[in-house]
Amino acid sequence: xxxxxxxxxxxxxxxxxxxxLIFFPILWLLLTSFKTExxxxxxxxxxxxxxxxxxxxxxxxxxxxxxxYAWNSALTAVASTVIGLALAVPAAYAMxxxxxKRTDFLLVWMVSTKFIPxxxxxxxxYLVYSAVGLLDNALGLTLLFTAMNLPIIxxxxxxxxxxxxxxxxxxxxxxxxxxxxxxFKVVLPLALPGLASTGLLALILAWNESFWSITxxxxxxxxxxxxIASFKSAEGLFWAKMSAAxxxxxxxxxxxxxxxxxxxxxxxxxxxxK
Amino acid sequence: MKAxxxxxxxxxxxxxxxxxxxxxxxxxxxxxxxxxxxxxWMLVPLAMTIYYSFQQYNLIMPMYNGFAxxxxxxxxxSDPTFWKSLxxxxxxxxxxxxxxxxxxxxxxxxxNRTFVGRGVARTLAVxxxxxxxxxxxxxxxxxxxxxxxxxxxxxxxxxxLEPIDWLAHYxxxxxxxxxxxxxxxxxxxxxxxxxxxxxxxxxEAAKLDGASAWQEFxxxxxxHLGQVLYVVVMLESIxxxxxxxxxxxxxxxGPGTATTNLPYYIFQTVFQQNDIGIASAAAIGAVILxxxxxxxxxxxxxxxxxAGAAR
Numbered sequence: 001x002x003x004x005x006x007x008x009x010x011x012x013x014x015x016x017x018x019x020x021l022i023f024f025p026i027l028w029l030l031l032t033s034f035k036t037e038x039x040x041x042x043x044x045x046x047x048x049x050x051x052x053x054x055x056x057x058x059x060x061x062x063x064x065x066x067x068x069y070a071w072n073s074a075l076t077a078v079a080s081t082v083i084g085l086a087l088a089v090p091a092a093y094a095m096x097x098x099x100x101k102r103t104d105f106l107l108v109w110m111v112s113t114k115f116i117p118x119x120x121x122x123x124x125x126y127l128v129y130s131a132v133g134l135l136d137n138a139l140g141l142t143l144l145f146t147a148m149n150l151p152i153i154x155x156x157x158x159x160x161x162x163x164x165x166x167x168x169x170x171x172x173x174x175x176x177x178x179x180x181x182x183x184f185k186v187v188l189p190l191a192l193p194g195l196a197s198t199g200l201l202a203l204i205l206a207w208n209e210s211f212w213s214i215t216x217x218x219x220x221x222x223x224x225x226x227x228i229a230s231f232k233s234a235e236g237l238f239w240a241k242m243s244a245a246x247x248x249x250x251x252x253x254x255x256x257x258x259x260x261x262x263x264x265x266x267x268x269x270x271x272x273x274k
Numbered sequence: 275m276k277a278x279x280x281x282x283x284x285x286x287x288x289x290x291x292x293x294x295x296x297x298x299x300x301x302x303x304x305x306x307x308x309x310x311x312x313x314x315w316m317l318v319p320l321a322m323t324i325y326y327s328f329q330q331y332n333l334i335m336p337m338y339n340g341f342a343x344x345x346x347x348x349x350x351x352s353d354p355t356f357w358k359s360l361x362x363x364x365x366x367x368x369x370x371x372x373x374x375x376x377x378x379x380x381x382x383x384x385x386n387r388t389f390v391g392r393g394v395a396r397t398l399a400v401x402x403x404x405x406x407x408x409x410x411x412x413x414x415x416x417x418x419x420x421x422x423x424x425x426x427x428x429x430x431x432x433x434x435l436e437p438i439d440w441l442a443h444y445x446x447x448x449x450x451x452x453x454x455x456x457x458x459x460x461x462x463x464x465x466x467x468x469x470x471x472x473x474x475x476x477x478e479a480a481k482l483d484g485a486s487a488w489q490e491f492x493x494x495x496x497x498h499l500g501q502v503l504y505v506v507v508m509l510e511s512i513x514x515x516x517x518x519x520x521x522x523x524x525x526x527x528g529p530g531t532a533t534t535n536l537p538y539y540i541f542q543t544v545f546q547q548n549d550i551g552i553a554s555a556a557a558i559g560a561v562i563l564x565x566x567x568x569x570x571x572x573x574x575x576x577x578x579x580x581a582g583a584a585r
Binding site for chain 2: 008009011012014015016018019020022023025026028029032041042043044045087088090091093094095098100104106107108110111112113115116117118119120121122123124125126127128143144146147150151154179204207208210211214215224225228229231232239242243246249250253254256257258261262264265268269270271272273
């Protein structure tokens with residue numbers, strides 16, 4: 001019994017140790033963001049220092065363009081999520097409550113488009129976008145994020161709809177409600193929490209996206225991912241500023257992510273793990 | 275009376291039929307926008323990529339453009355950089371898979387126990403998964419791997435060792451470390467969710483029967499986690515095949531072609547050599563590679579769907 005308690009304690013300590021080790025790079029980024037540039041770029045790292053908000057002020061200053069990129073990130077993430085939900089809800093509704101023999105095929109087909117690698121469609125999209133003026137354009141990027149997330153959104157909304165007891169919908173149908181009335185008056189209110197977490201997941205995925213942002217935008221529609229990637233060649237000059245900008249970019253997502261862990265698993269594994 | 279019932283019986287089915295038809299039309303209209311959107315943004319471009327792969331098409335030399343037959347593929351297959359990038363892609367996938375799944379499983383078992391502050395510890399451990407890959411690349415490149423100012427160099431000096439220039443001397447290992455740091459939390463998160471759905475009574479029964487911890491793990495936990503492990507392996511393979519940001523922000527595919535994977539090779543072929551034809555041929559390769567995993571995964575998802583319907 002005693003040795004058992006000892007093992008349990010030791011494993012608890014081990015778990016905490018591993019957790020801190022994994023978290024350490026993020027902590028180090030956070031610490032660096034509260035340093036001055038001189039304190040950030042030293043041969044002997046500064047573990048103890050008097051924190052300053054100087055780098056945050058620099059990162060957010062007028063000339064840094066931070067707000068421009070943050071606005072693009074927010075705009076494309078929110079817009080792509082809203083469009084995605086608007087496309088997915090009717091489709092998922094039809095598939096969940098009025099299935100026919102093609103429903104399973106359509107659903108699986110939609111999911112399968114998620115597994116086409118981005119490079120497989122990059123070239124035509126780049127060429128067509130440049131021909132129609134959607135390159136470096138917030139709408140162009142938004143639509144790409146929508147396409148990227150739509151399979152996951154459809155799947156998740158479908159699975160939340162399936163959780164709604166069928167008799168509720170049938171009762172509404174028998175009472176003479178039209179398909180659309182049933183959707184808006186019965187199904188949507190019941191599925192609201194599920195829709196919210198689906199939206200949150202889509203927001204996170206769009207905000208963190210980097211491949212399309214880097215290839216399809218340059219400045220005017222560039223997101224935070226593009227801005228932060230531009231620090232890749234800043235040899236030691238702006239580490240504190242880079243850290244502050246990075247902290248601002250990842251903090252909201254980490255916090256949202258902590259709240260949506262379960263939905264994340266459900267969505268990304270397409271319901272295989274609940 | 276007879277006449278009335280006859281008309282009733284003849285009109286009723288046709289009204290029902292009309293109703294069913296308008297019903298089918300409504301559901302089709304509901305699905306159409308999503309289906310059409312995915313067709314335009316995914317399938318049409320995919321078809322165009324196939325078309326371009328048979329074209330000589332260079333953006334800066336438009337005078338030579340035209341049908342090329344299989345030339346792009348023969349050029350591609352004789353390009354050592356392509357083979358190198360293919361090998362790099364597979365190395366990244368295999369190594370990252372083995373590490374993230376093994377570590378993720380060990381951590382999931384560890385975090386499935388009860389200990390003080392488990393929720394907080396677990397939350398810290400999964401955080402890297404929510405960090406933008408671009409930021410991941412910069413944290414590791416600048417603040418950890420840097421041979422002079424990085425933390426690893428400082429630790430090495432403290433231990434009296436020569437600091438290592440990670441990205442220059444062990445570029446592939448560095449890329450794998452970064453990807454592993456990001457994705458082990460994902461494996462942990464999914465496997466932990468799987469473990470928590472393990473039926474309690476089975477464990478109890480095994481304990482009563484005197485099963486050792488190893489037997490319990492081998493005969494109850496692993497079979498139960500089998501499905502979950504399968505999904506993690508397939509999903510991670512597909513995501514690892516398309517790794518980009520971690521390479522773009524750190525090694526830039528180098529030194530030389532040491533960390534050029536297939537997505538990065540295609541990226542360079544399009545944006546630096548402007549060669550649409552060859553890049554498209556390589557993109558077809560990437561799609562085929564992803565399909566090997568995707569087909570298995572999709573079959574599994576579809577199977578799950580039917581199981582769900584049966585339930």
